[in-house]
Amino acid sequence: PPIVLFYVEFERKCRSHVSLLCCHASCFGDEDNAGQFFSSGHTNNWAVLVCTSRFWFNYRHVANTLSVYRSVKRLGIPDSHIVLMLADDMACNHRNPKPATVFSHKNMELNVYGDDVEVDYRGYEVTVENFLRVLTGRLPPSTPRSKRLLSDDRSNILIYLTGHGGNGFLKFQDSEEISNVELADAFEQMWQKRRYNELLFIIDTCQGASMYERFYSPNLMALASSQVGEDSLSHQPDLAIGVHLMDRYTFYLLEFLEDIHPASKTNMNDLFKVCPKSQCVSTPGHRTDLFLRDPGSVLITDFFGSVRKVEITMETINLTDPINPVNGELQIRKYSYVDQLPVSEIIHQKPKQKDWHPPDGFILGLWTLILLVFFKLYGMKHLKHIF
Amino acid sequence: CATGINMQAAHWLAPRMTRQCGNDFQEELVIRPLHSGDIYASFQFRTVWETDFMRGNKVSHYRLFPKSLGQVISKFSVRELHISFTQGYWRTMQWGQPFQPSPPGAELWVWFQDSVTDVDGTWKELTNVLSGIFCASLNFIDSTNTVQPSASFKPLGIGNETDHRFLRYATLPREIVCTENLTPWKKLLPCGSKAGLAVLLKSEKLFHSSFHSQAVHIRPVCQDWQCKTTSWELRQTLNVVFDLHNSAQGKREWSLFKMFSRTLTEACPLASSSKIYIDITDNPQGEQFEVSPATPLLSQAVVLGDRRTFSVYDLTQQITFGTVRSLNLLIRWKSSEGDMLRPLLHAERYVAGYGLQTGEIHTLMYNNHPYRSFPVLLLDSVPWYLRLYIHTLTVTSKGKDNKPSYIHYQPSKDRLRPHLLEMLVQLPPNSVTEVTVQFERALLKWTEYTPDPNHGFYVGSSVISSLVPSIVAMDTNSTRERPLFSSFFPCKEESSYFVRVYTEPLLVNLPTPDFSMPYNVICLTCTVVAVGYGSLYNLLTRSFQIEEPSPGLAKRIANIIRKMRGVPPL
Numbered sequence: 001p002p003i004v005l006f007y008v009e010f011e012r013k014c015r016s017h018v019s020l021l022c023c024h025a026s027c028f029g030d031e032d033n034a035g036q037f038f039s040s041g042h043t044n045n046w047a048v049l050v051c052t053s054r055f056w057f058n059y060r061h062v063a064n065t066l067s068v069y070r071s072v073k074r075l076g077i078p079d080s081h082i083v084l085m086l087a088d089d090m091a092c093n094h095r096n097p098k099p100a101t102v103f104s105h106k107n108m109e110l111n112v113y114g115d116d117v118e119v120d121y122r123g124y125e126v127t128v129e130n131f132l133r134v135l136t137g138r139l140p141p142s143t144p145r146s147k148r149l150l151s152d153d154r155s156n157i158l159i160y161l162t163g164h165g166g167n168g169f170l171k172f173q174d175s176e177e178i179s180n181v182e183l184a185d186a187f188e189q190m191w192q193k194r195r196y197n198e199l200l201f202i203i204d205t206c207q208g209a210s211m212y213e214r215f216y217s218p219n220l221m222a223l224a225s226s227q228v229g230e231d232s233l234s235h236q237p238d239l240a241i242g243v244h245l246m247d248r249y250t251f252y253l254l255e256f257l258e259d260i261h262p263a264s265k266t267n268m269n270d271l272f273k274v275c276p277k278s279q280c281v282s283t284p285g286h287r288t289d290l291f292l293r294d295p296g297s298v299l300i301t302d303f304f305g306s307v308r309k310v311e312i313t314m315e316t317i318n319l320t321d322p323i324n325p326v327n328g329e330l331q332i333r334k335y336s337y338v339d340q341l342p343v344s345e346i347i348h349q350k351p352k353q354k355d356w357h358p359p360d361g362f363i364l365g366l367w368t369l370i371l372l373v374f375f376k377l378y379g380m381k382h383l384k385h386i387f
Numbered sequence: 388c389a390t391g392i393n394m395q396a397a398h399w400l401a402p403r404m405t406r407q408c409g410n411d412f413q414e415e416l417v418i419r420p421l422h423s424g425d426i427y428a429s430f431q432f433r434t435v436w437e438t439d440f441m442r443g444n445k446v447s448h449y450r451l452f453p454k455s456l457g458q459v460i461s462k463f464s465v466r467e468l469h470i471s472f473t474q475g476y477w478r479t480m481q482w483g484q485p486f487q488p489s490p491p492g493a494e495l496w497v498w499f500q501d502s503v504t505d506v507d508g509t510w511k512e513l514t515n516v517l518s519g520i521f522c523a524s525l526n527f528i529d530s531t532n533t534v535q536p537s538a539s540f541k542p543l544g545i546g547n548e549t550d551h552r553f554l555r556y557a558t559l560p561r562e563i564v565c566t567e568n569l570t571p572w573k574k575l576l577p578c579g580s581k582a583g584l585a586v587l588l589k590s591e592k593l594f595h596s597s598f599h600s601q602a603v604h605i606r607p608v609c610q611d612w613q614c615k616t617t618s619w620e621l622r623q624t625l626n627v628v629f630d631l632h633n634s635a636q637g638k639r640e641w642s643l644f645k646m647f648s649r650t651l652t653e654a655c656p657l658a659s660s661s662k663i664y665i666d667i668t669d670n671p672q673g674e675q676f677e678v679s680p681a682t683p684l685l686s687q688a689v690v691l692g693d694r695r696t697f698s699v700y701d702l703t704q705q706i707t708f709g710t711v712r713s714l715n716l717l718i719r720w721k722s723s724e725g726d727m728l729r730p731l732l733h734a735e736r737y738v739a740g741y742g743l744q745t746g747e748i749h750t751l752m753y754n755n756h757p758y759r760s761f762p763v764l765l766l767d768s769v770p771w772y773l774r775l776y777i778h779t780l781t782v783t784s785k786g787k788d789n790k791p792s793y794i795h796y797q798p799s800k801d802r803l804r805p806h807l808l809e810m811l812v813q814l815p816p817n818s819v820t821e822v823t824v825q826f827e828r829a830l831l832k833w834t835e836y837t838p839d840p841n842h843g844f845y846v847g848s849s850v851i852s853s854l855v856p857s858i859v860a861m862d863t864n865s866t867r868e869r870p871l872f873s874s875f876f877p878c879k880e881e882s883s884y885f886v887r888v889y890t891e892p893l894l895v896n897l898p899t900p901d902f903s904m905p906y907n908v909i910c911l912t913c914t915v916v917a918v919g920y921g922s923l924y925n926l927l928t929r930s931f932q933i934e935e936p937s938p939g940l941a942k943r944i945a946n947i948i949r950k951m952r953g954v955p956p957l
Contacts, residue, residue, distance in 0.1 A: 054838055054839060055839070089563045089565055091565050091566060091594075092474065092563055092564065092565035092566075092594050098591075098595070099591070099594040099595045100565060100566050100590040100591045100593070100594040100595070101591060113566060114566075115566065115570070115589065115590055115591075116570055117566055117567050117570060118522050118567055118570055118571065119522055119567040120519075120522065122522075122523075122524060122563070122567070123524055123561075123563065124524065124527070124837055124838065125524050125526070125527075140515075142511065142512045142515040142516070143515060143519075144515060144516055144518065144519020144520070145519060146519045146522075147518075147519055173838040174838050174839070175838040175902075334613070334614050334615060335545040335546070335547065335609060335614045335615070335617060336545060336547070336614065337543075337544070337545055337877035337879070338541045338542050338543075338545075338546055338549055338877075339541065339879050340541050340543075340852070340854070340876065340877070340879070340885040341541075341762070341764060341852055341853065341854045341885060342541075343762050343792075343811065343854075346538045346764070346793050346811055347792045347793050347811065349537070349538065349793070
């Protein structure tokens with residue numbers, strides 16, 4: 001039997017007011033679940049996943065980003081809500097012994113590239129400028145929708161960065177860096193433009209904790225794979241491919257996320273425990289002081305999964321008949337295919353002159369005239385200086 | 388990247404209709420075994436829609452034609468659109484001529500309708516929208532790599548006027564093709580990758596090949612033989628050449644499963660025709676290779692100047708799939724003798740010279756016909772940072788100078804537009820024609836280098852368009868029912884057929900600065916300034932005072948006692 005549900009939009013201040021009407025006995029879930037469902041305050045999910053490294057030996061950074069992409073897609077965020085930026089192509093790289101694949105586990109167990117992947121920014125397009133423009137929304141007007149972050153004030157955004165970094169900066173493609181101050185300012189711009197409800201920032205680089213030290217906007221939660229002064233290490237090489245496949249932190253993060261399904265109730269405190277020092281060698285860090293809610297009440301699926309707002313209605317809509325384009329009067333002239341190489345036409349083609357140039361010798365004649373007039377006026381005695 | 392809206396749920400239940408409200412979809416696969424043991428597979432998917440996008444007609448009801456492309460055509464007033472993504476280089480001498488030629492990287496050429504007032508602005512917006520649809524970096528197409536050919540790339544569709552002001556051509560030789568380009572391409576098909584021939588398009592096998600090219604061609608075609616009204620045709624083509632050693636482990640035995648790791652179980656229900664053609668012209672009695680399961684259907688078609696015979700498998704007939712309900716074609720080679728027909732037109736290009744200052748581009752065009760000569764149109768688009776010296780342009784055939792009957796040269800402007808050179812050259816029979824031009828490399832500004840400048844910079848392929856004499860009479864009747872692969876290029880005369888050959892792209896090294904130089908200079912300058920200025924400043928502004936050496940211990944105790952007594956110290 002059809003169920004009619006009405007969601008009521010609520011202010012973020014009054015989170016506890018939820019109206020739920022259920023018209024039939026078989027209601028959706030129980031009251032508790034519904035209450036939890038609405039308590040987070042977001043209505044849509046976005047993800048911005050960035051890999052900033054180029055060259056074959058940085059295979060692991062692309063594998064990191066693709067494994068987060070795969071988890072996020074599996075948990076429900078559609079491609080239209082994911083902005084994936086990969087600075088280099090590893091799958092179809094000529095050094096890849098298995099083209100069109102990117103593996104995360106050795107012995108080629110798991111292909112995180114898959115068959116259904118859409119990369120929005122690739123190769124040289126992954127620059128600091130493009131990344132900041134995507135975050136703040138200040139893109140040129142002709143940018144296609146798939147390359148924009150069209151979030152609003154009810155969006156939960158997941159931002160994942162990986163690459164090579166240092167104390168206070170992240171390196172983009174070996175040629176430029178983004179500093180932690182710039183990143184914090186970008187998030188403040190997003191906050192002032194009401195472009196996010198809550199934001200989860202994960203970074204897997206060396207000294208990653210330095211990147212979230214300068215945040216000052218509300219509702220930000222950050223995780224990093226290592227503290228200042230520590231290096232993030234890579235996990236395991238694959239001898240057939242010849243490079244390290246993943247970084248440790250993201251490897252254990254992927255294993256943790258593989259156990260999550262769209263309806264699971266795991267919360268952020270479990271995410272903070274991913275990859276302890278014994279497994280990661282570096283100490284992962286996190287920052288929750290800017291976040292309004294208690295991390296224990298934040299579900300993993302609030303950021304990694306997707307909320308789909310579905311409204312089922314019993315109304316009927318009458319569709320009008322399709323407008324058949326009127327063909328108009330039949331053309332008298334007959335169309336034909338064009339000659340592909342009309343040799344005689346080409347030979348007799350006159351190239352169109354776009355800029356007008358004065359005829360040959362005109363400038364020379366003009367200068368001669370000026371000189372003659374000058375010497376006529378001021379006497380011929382000056383001429384002897386020239387000849 | 389945008390996905391097409393597929394409203395296919397209802398169509399699965401509908402019986403097969405040949406024409407559904409003016410939409411027609413056909414799919415075919417042509418398999419041509421090559422003499423070197425490799426195998427060439429060419430997919431063609433054609434959607435024809437009887438509607439009129441011209442003159443701003445509003446179209447809102449889409450069925451088989453993908454909505455994303457339909458909206459692009461009507462918004463940007465496009466008359467023809469051809470875009471291709473290729474990985475690898477087509478080896479003409481080993482593989483023959485392809486059914487649809489394409490250069491390595493990405494290539495885009497568009498004819499706009501004559502109602503467009505600002506062609507350059509529309510071109511820029513179109514490239515941005517297409518980069519979103521196909522997940523490619525087409526937004527890097529700007530005025531520095533766009534040219535307006537004056538004689539090449541005539542429209543492939545119908546049309547009466549050809550004003551080259553409405554044509555734009557650009558290539559990105561560096562563009563990488565991978566699964567993320569194949570995914571949106573497959574989503575444009577009416578059946579997606581769920582039924583029909585598109586089931587075979589698995590990226591892990593397609594990209595593990597010597598050559599992979601996928602293209603989208605949109606053009607207006609004649610609706611019927613009278614040709615008074617137009618319909619819009621969308622052709623999606625995918626050409627792939629599988630290597631004997633990579634995909635078949637050296638055994639000359641090919642099957643659909645070996646090539647694509649899938650077999651066929653049904654045709655696309657929305658297709659009016661779904662066929663597989665296997666080229667058996669070199670195998671009339673079955674002595675070279677054997678094809679199983681056998682099929683009684685044979686078809687002949689004139690394609691690329693030659694009459695070829697094909698075994699046909701019609702997937703719309705249930706009997707093709709046999710009792711196992713799955714079709715896995717097997718082609719087993721028995722003998723490896725026999726020579727392939729030498730292609731009549733073939734081209735090469737390379738850079739000569741040494742050092743990072745000057746160089747020379749050589750383009751060689753081979754005419755392998757024993758007694759006929761034919762004209763070729765060479766289009767060269769060289770980026771502005773290779774400064775061509777056109778006064779050193781030479782065209783020689785058989786050692787003698789060969790003067791082109793038409794030259795169009797547009798010089799480059801630094802950072803604004805590239806060089807464009809178009810020449811109509813007559814190639815004498817059985818000869819090699821060499822076109823050479825010297826160039827000088829420019830020094831770019833340090834912000835203009837790519838993040839990996841030591842890789843080099845690419846120069847796009849040259850395009851050679853030609854009317855090559857054909858061995859058999861070509862079919863000039865364009866509206867007769869023909870297999871899709873033979874009706875790509877329109878044919879106007881019987882004795883020759885149109886062919887386009889692409890040369891290799893060039894990779895040139897530009898003089899690259901040391902990018903650590905600014906850091907080194909700042910360190911050195913600051914050190915020199917600090918040491919030099921600091922020392923000078925101290926010398927000028929410090930004053931020196933004489934200081935008494937500190938007294939010994941006994942004297943210090945005596946001084947303390949004298950201080951207590953109130954007596955001046957020693």
